Amino acid sequence: MKTRILGKDLEVSAIGLGCMGMSHAYGQPSDKKEFQNVISHAIDDGYTFFDTAETYGNTLDPHHNETILGEVLKPYRNKVVIATKFGIHFDESSKEVNKPLIVDTRPETIRKSVEGSLKRLQIDHIDLYYQHRNDPKRPIEEVAEVMQQLIDEGKITHWGLSEVDKDVIERAHAICPVTAIQNRYSMMARWYEKLFPTLEKLNIGFVAFSPLANGFLSGIYHGVSGFDKLTDYRSVMPQFTEEAYRQNADLLKLLDDMAHEKGATKAQISLAWMLAKKDWIVPIPGSRNLERLKENASAADIELSEEELRAIDMALDSMKMSAVYGGVKTK
Numbered sequence: 001m002k003t004r005i006l007g008k009d010l011e012v013s014a015i016g017l018g019c020m021g022m023s024h025a026y027g028q029p030s031d032k033k034e035f036q037n038v039i040s041h042a043i044d045d046g047y048t049f050f051d052t053a054e055t056y057g058n059t060l061d062p063h064h065n066e067t068i069l070g071e072v073l074k075p076y077r078n079k080v081v082i083a084t085k086f087g088i089h090f091d092e093s094s095k096e097v098n099k100p101l102i103v104d105t106r107p108e109t110i111r112k113s114v115e116g117s118l119k120r121l122q123i124d125h126i127d128l129y130y131q132h133r134n135d136p137k138r139p140i141e142e143v144a145e146v147m148q149q150l151i152d153e154g155k156i157t158h159w160g161l162s163e164v165d166k167d168v169i170e171r172a173h174a175i176c177p178v179t180a181i182q183n184r185y186s187m188m189a190r191w192y193e194k195l196f197p198t199l200e201k202l203n204i205g206f207v208a209f210s211p212l213a214n215g216f217l218s219g220i221y222h223g224v225s226g227f228d229k230l231t232d233y234r235s236v237m238p239q240f241t242e243e244a245y246r247q248n249a250d251l252l253k254l255l256d257d258m259a260h261e262k263g264a265t266k267a268q269i270s271l272a273w274m275l276a277k278k279d280w281i282v283p284i285p286g287s288r289n290l291e292r293l294k295e296n297a298s299a300a301d302i303e304l305s306e307e308e309l310r311a312i313d314m315a316l317d318s319m320k321m322s323a324v325y326g327g328v329k330t331k
């Protein structure tokens with residue numbers, strides 16, 4: 001697969017693999033055999049960028065994702081970039097399917113988190129360590145100072161921030177250079193495009209999470225009825241309701257037309273669209289389906305011209321859409 005550079009020097013596959021769904025929020029967690037199979041196929045497909053977090057787990061094992069990923073990625077350690085995150089945990093006592101987040105970015109918590117992640121991932125340094133959410137009660141400068149210390153100590157080599165705005169990015173970067181942000185970004189969630197000038201100016205990459213709007217943009221799902229109400233967040237996501245399918249008919253048609261034109265799938269067009277925007281954008285779709293892993297990887301080979309990009313954006317700007325998990329269309 002083609003590669004891209006995040007920040008100054010972090011080389012990653014143009015499409016990364018989001019590993020969250022194998023442990024959290026997308027139905028029953030994968031067992032080790034399934035995990036291993038997905039990861040070895042992903043390696044064969046050219047993925048070198050793997051995304052996890054200390055908090056991707058479930059009630060039985062709150063760190064399920066890191067623990068199994070660490071085991072199955074071990075043989076490939078020297079060819080892959082491992083990104084993980086600190087600073088939140090889920091309120092497992094909640095009865096909601098999408099559990100509330102508890103944010104904690106105190107230096108002593110980060111210190112504990114980094115040691116836990118290194119141990120579970122069975123590595124001696126983390127390639128990209130993100131703050132998962134900003135804690136408005138604590139200065140971001142304090143977190144950035146801890147990141148600089150961790151870099152100096154060799155425990156991490158790069159750091160980043162997830163779901164952040166311009167002010168936090170600029171203040172953090174001034175203390176310790178940020179390699180990438182990881183924010184929600186898809187054709188249905190474009191509100192962080194306003195950060196592009198800041199990211200360009202500071203040479204910070206944009207890792208796009210939920211780039212398929214949680215799978216919706218693939219067009220293969222129809223309604224929430226197939227999603228497990230206890231373990232699958234999609235069962236309560238607004239874009240999967242029947243009403244939303246009606247509201248998003250134009251969006252799905254746009255993707256369908258473009259897909260036919262390019263001999264591609266809707267999911268591939270959704271990924272190729274963001275890859276074409278900036279060469280420092282890296283989507284990390286999640287999948288445990290081997291065919292879709294391959295399909296998503298091939299999106300890196302689909303080229304969209306400036307003109308095609310402009311036409312898609314104009315259509316997206318003017319069409320009605322439903323809400324999507326995480327927000328509503330802003331223009």
Ligand SMILES: NC(=O)c1ccc[n+]([C@@H]2O[C@H](COP(=O)([O-])OP(=O)(O)OC[C@H]3O[C@@H](n4cnc5c(N)ncnc54)[C@H](OP(=O)(O)O)[C@@H]3O)[C@@H](O)[C@H]2O)c1
Nearest residue numbers: 018019020209210211212213214215218267285286287288
């Ligand atoms: N920083 C954060 O706060 C944050 C938040 C959310 C997610 N993330 C990261 O971003 C990654 C991706 O986000 P996400 O999993 O929420 O959303 P996503 O990648 O937009 O969608 C994942 C869903 O789409 C399906 N899918 C993937 N490729 C497909 C294809 N080609 N055709 C049809 N369906 C397809 C997957 O199902 P199958 O498995 O059945 O293919 C899965 O249900 C996560 O794994 C995680 O690492 C970070």
